[in-house]
Amino acid sequence: MKAFGYVSAKDVAHAVALLGEHGAKAKILAGGTDLLVELKHAVHNPEIIVDISRLSELKTIAVADDGLHIGALATHGDIMNSSIIRDMFPAMVDAAHSIGAAQTRNLGTLGGNLVTCVPSMDSGPALIALEALVTVASSAGRRQMPLGELFVSPRKTSLKPGDLLVDIVIAKQNLSKPAAFEKFGLRKGQALALVNVGAAFFIDKGNFLCPRIALGAVAPTVIRAPKAEAYLEGRKISAEAMAEAGRIAATEAKPISDFRASADYRRDLVAVLVKRALASAQARAAAKQKELAA
Amino acid sequence: MTDVTMTINGQTRSASVPPETTLLQLLRENFNLTGAKLGCDVGDCGACTVIVDGQAVNSCLMLAGQADGRQVLTIEGLASREHLHPIQKAFENSGALQCGFCGPGVLLSAKALLDDNLDPSTQEIRDALSGNLCRCTGYTKMIEAVQEAARLLREESRTQLTHARPEVATP
Numbered sequence: 001m002k003a004f005g006y007v008s009a010k011d012v013a014h015a016v017a018l019l020g021e022h023g024a025k026a027k028i029l030a031g032g033t034d035l036l037v038e039l040k041h042a043v044h045n046p047e048i049i050v051d052i053s054r055l056s057e058l059k060t061i062a063v064a065d066d067g068l069h070i071g072a073l074a075t076h077g078d079i080m081n082s083s084i085i086r087d088m089f090p091a092m093v094d095a096a097h098s099i100g101a102a103q104t105r106n107l108g109t110l111g112g113n114l115v116t117c118v119p120s121m122d123s124g125p126a127l128i129a130l131e132a133l134v135t136v137a138s139s140a141g142r143r144q145m146p147l148g149e150l151f152v153s154p155r156k157t158s159l160k161p162g163d164l165l166v167d168i169v170i171a172k173q174n175l176s177k178p179a180a181f182e183k184f185g186l187r188k189g190q191a192l193a194l195v196n197v198g199a200a201f202f203i204d205k206g207n208f209l210c211p212r213i214a215l216g217a218v219a220p221t222v223i224r225a226p227k228a229e230a231y232l233e234g235r236k237i238s239a240e241a242m243a244e245a246g247r248i249a250a251t252e253a254k255p256i257s258d259f260r261a262s263a264d265y266r267r268d269l270v271a272v273l274v275k276r277a278l279a280s281a282q283a284r285a286a287a288k289q290k291e292l293a294a
Numbered sequence: 295m296t297d298v299t300m301t302i303n304g305q306t307r308s309a310s311v312p313p314e315t316t317l318l319q320l321l322r323e324n325f326n327l328t329g330a331k332l333g334c335d336v337g338d339c340g341a342c343t344v345i346v347d348g349q350a351v352n353s354c355l356m357l358a359g360q361a362d363g364r365q366v367l368t369i370e371g372l373a374s375r376e377h378l379h380p381i382q383k384a385f386e387n388s389g390a391l392q393c394g395f396c397g398p399g400v401l402l403s404a405k406a407l408l409d410d411n412l413d414p415s416t417q418e419i420r421d422a423l424s425g426n427l428c429r430c431t432g433y434t435k436m437i438e439a440v441q442e443a444a445r446l447l448r449e450e451s452r453t454q455l456t457h458a459r460p461e462v463a464t465p
Binding site for chain 2: 001002003004005006008029032033036037039040049051053077100101102103104106107188189190
């Protein structure tokens with residue numbers, strides 16, 4: 001790695017001040033599992049590293065009046081082990097578990113996974129399906145926006161130098177929405193997604209209500225599948241409808257061919273994984289209902 | 295330079311290193327703890343695995359500065375002068391290592407798992423070792439060794455419990 005300066009931020013205010021002062025010359029170190037690789041390959045050559053990995057205030061996972069807050073520095077391991085997330089958002093536990101291996105999950109953070117902004121990020125689809133919001137701090141104050149607006153293109157977010165992603169919020173009204181995450185990689189461990197999918201919907205008298213489908217690794221960023229969602233809206237829940245939604249979503253995907261898989265194969269995977277994610281969200285809803293009835 | 299002080303294998307160690315020094319470099323080059331290996335250097339192979347504050351991490355992906363003030367366990371801290379650690383004993387008994395390059399990382403991943411869970415399923419063992427690549431063994435004997443280590447550690451904890459209860463009469 002090329003030489004750089006290093007400051008360990010004392011709190012969020014300190015981190016924001018440092019980022020404001022150094023602007024584009026600074027890089028933020030959260031978990032480091034992506035950043036250190038990029039520094040070693042000289043993808044970035046920052047003058048200074050602002051280490052935020054000790055900011056415990058950004059590791060909190062808690063429910064507030066407006067919904068579920070996941071601190072940007074919660075590691076994938078923290079998410080897997082959080083009783084709150086296991087209970088309220090099990091799709092996110094599945095997504096976190098599918099990332100890398102134990103060593104990467106112990107260091108890598110949710111915020112880092114989102115701002116690295118690779119198309120195959122496993123944290124994205126379930127959060128997009130639940131219409132997550134993100135909070136960004138800067139010297140100008142805090143602002144909140146839909147997670148989808150963070151993603152611009154591969155490895156490019158809408159964050160400006162000086163911005164710091166501080167937390168991820170699932171709005172209260174979406175917390176009871178059954179959701180699921182499905183991924184297909186070439187191996188069971190340490191594999192990037194060929195395709196990953198998030199799906200969520202309310203159940204209204206046996207019909208799909210507000211269905212949301214998010215597709216990863218098949219477009220420059222995580223995308224929604226609006227045609228498949230429109231097809232499902234108000235429709236009676238059935239295996240056939242789920243399969244058809246999968247087929248429609250496959251036409252909305254814009255995958256590339258690379259050494260991992262061809263575009264055609266990825267489109268086929270979209271159809272299968274959307275169907276599975278919808279079925280898995282439904283099974284989750286049924287299990288929850290049974291639990292409440294018991 | 296970044297000044298770091300951390301507890302490594304129970305001992306307080308300090309160094310002053312350039313900020314771009316990884317924990318792996320610090321361990322190997324400053325403290326001569328060469329058990330953790332430099333393999334891929336990008337967090338894929340797990341040969342550099344150490345335990346920091348109870349969690350297995352790739353020391354090639356952690357800056358020395360990030361480990362400041364933390365507890366680090368390397369493979370050098372596993373055995374005592376008198377005894378191999380039960381995980382090492384189990385790996386020896388099972389013939390679970392061949393060339394051994396991946397060994398320190400595999401053993402520490404197994405330790406992080408067993409510290410948390412003394413009765414892991416095969417799937418849980420596979421999951422815990424999935425960040426450690428081995429080109430010799432095919433993993434089967436490693437998984438058996440971790441199961442054997444879990445048995446040894448369960449026995450050890452039962453024995454300790456028995457010894458801790460004075461009302462249990464010795465025959």
